Amino acid sequence: MSPQRTPQSRDEFEARLRRIGAERYHDLHPFHDRLHGGGCTPDEVRAWVINRYYYQHSIPKKDAAFMSRVDDPALRRAWRSRIEDHDGTDENEGGIRRWLRLAEAVGLDPDYVASCDGVLPTTRFAVDAYVRYVREKTLLEAVASSLTELFAPKIHANRIEGCCGIMPSPMTARCLTSATG
Numbered sequence: 001m002s003p004q005r006t007p008q009s010r011d012e013f014e015a016r017l018r019r020i021g022a023e024r025y026h027d028l029h030p031f032h033d034r035l036h037g038g039g040c041t042p043d044e045v046r047a048w049v050i051n052r053y054y055y056q057h058s059i060p061k062k063d064a065a066f067m068s069r070v071d072d073p074a075l076r077r078a079w080r081s082r083i084e085d086h087d088g089t090d091e092n093e094g095g096i097r098r099w100l101r102l103a104e105a106v107g108l109d110p111d112y113v114a115s116c117d118g119v120l121p122t123t124r125f126a127v128d129a130y131v132r133y134v135r136e137k138t139l140l141e142a143v144a145s146s147l148t149e150l151f152a153p154k155i156h157a158n159r160i161e162g163c164c165g166i167m168p169s170p171m172t173a174r175c176l177t178s179a180t181g
């Protein structure tokens with residue numbers, strides 16, 4: 001895509017971002033096609049839960065790295081809820097704990113998942129690179145890289161359908177809905 005030279009309206013900008021998502025977001029990856037279509041084996045779903053956990057637990061570290069670089073209190077305040085979404089608050093247990101309940105629902109030991117011992121080196125490499133990117137690149141690039149969250153609700157909804165076909169338990173459905181929703 002060629003660089004945009006003239007300022008865009010908010011709606012045009014969002015439409016442009018959403019077009020990029022429609023063309024390039026990772027829901028188009030063949031693995032996600034299988035996961036969402038109910039084509040994975042239960043062990044493949046478990047392997048995905050173990051590896052996706054590493055992403056889930058690194059996102060607040062990425063957001064904390066971002067906030068440590070921001071001088072504007074208003075921006076830090078706006079960003080803060082992203083950390084709370086994952087780490088939780090007094091009222092909300094947060095996505096990390098909910099992901100561990102999902103792990104349990106699909107037959108994994110949550111302590112093992114939380115240890116990250118089962119995470120593949122390639123997953124670790126890619127996720128750590130994202131945290132490093134946000135720590136080291138410009139703030140604009142850091143914010144831009146975090147906009148993928150915009151596309152996550154759709155992928156989460158598709159996934160709930162697919163995974164519940166593979167592991168049809170009310171517990172799996174409940175956990176998937178609350179862990180990523």
Ligand SMILES: O=C(O)c1cc(C(=O)O)c2c(n1)C(=O)C(=O)c1cc(C(=O)O)[nH]c1-2
Pocket residue numbers: 059145146147148149152155156180
């Ligand atoms: O399940 C997924 O496929 C998926 C992907 C992404 C993403 O594309 O970065 C995020 C999430 N989930 C998610 O739940 C989430 O809270 C989130 C935050 C961010 C970010 O970059 O700050 N990405 C994502």
